[in-house]
Amino acid sequence: MDFRNSESVVGPRSEDALPASVTSAVKVVVVGGFGVGKTTMVGAVSEIRPLTTEETMTQASAGVDDIAGVERKAETTVAMDFGRITLNDELVLYLFGTPGQQRFWFLWNGLFEGALGAVVLIDTRRLEDSFDVMGRLEERGMPFVVAINAFPDAPSHPVSELRAALDIPDAVPVIDCDARNRGSSRDALLTLMRYLHTLTTTNPEPW
Numbered sequence: 001m002d003f004r005n006s007e008s009v010v011g012p013r014s015e016d017a018l019p020a021s022v023t024s025a026v027k028v029v030v031v032g033g034f035g036v037g038k039t040t041m042v043g044a045v046s047e048i049r050p051l052t053t054e055e056t057m058t059q060a061s062a063g064v065d066d067i068a069g070v071e072r073k074a075e076t077t078v079a080m081d082f083g084r085i086t087l088n089d090e091l092v093l094y095l096f097g098t099p100g101q102q103r104f105w106f107l108w109n110g111l112f113e114g115a116l117g118a119v120v121l122i123d124t125r126r127l128e129d130s131f132d133v134m135g136r137l138e139e140r141g142m143p144f145v146v147a148i149n150a151f152p153d154a155p156s157h158p159v160s161e162l163r164a165a166l167d168i169p170d171a172v173p174v175i176d177c178d179a180r181n182r183g184s185s186r187d188a189l190l191t192l193m194r195y196l197h198t199l200t201t202t203n204p205e206p207w
Contacts, residue, residue, distance in 0.1 A: 032121035033129025037179035038097040045185035046083025118144040147177035
């Protein structure tokens with residue numbers, strides 16, 4: 001069959017095309033517990049139509065996924081989220097959001113491959129969900145920053161108390177974030193990039 005004149009062949013949307021001036025690309029991941037706002041952040045900050053793999057939660061997940069504190073959540077990520085944001089004329093970030101349920105954590109290894117760092121989203125209503133997440137990052141030696149997502153009914157704690165409760169090293173940035181807001185989410189990513197730059201300048205790679 002000759003597809004040369006087929007009208008069914010569709011290329012990328014013009015608004016999704018990568019700017020010609022871009023010379024560098026960095027992969028980062030957005031991680032966190034179940035229902036903490038990872039899909040929301042990727043969707044809010046992405047300059048292209050984000051790829052999501054959300055599926056409707058069914059009765060089959062009852063007793064398997066811990067929905068305490070997020071009982072109204074109707075959909076969940078089962079593979080990954082993907083988005084893109086251009087930080088300047090030359091640098092673009094590729095964002096990969098991870099699934100939050102532990103039964104999907106086997107997918108994390110592939111999503112982490114080639115990533116330079118991570119944003120860890122935290123819900124102060126469910127701090128205990130963050131321990132295993134940060135533990136996995138530390139095991140892989142992956143740098144990360146912590147972003148406290150602004151849920152309306154979430155308790156507010158001083159950063160010093162959060163550091164102590166979550167055993168976050170002093171050097172790791174901890175910031176407030178509203179994952180629904182593009183500017184706030186972009187600031188979280190910029191904080192990660194500045195932190196990564198600090199690590200490379202204080203601990204340069206050996207030649």
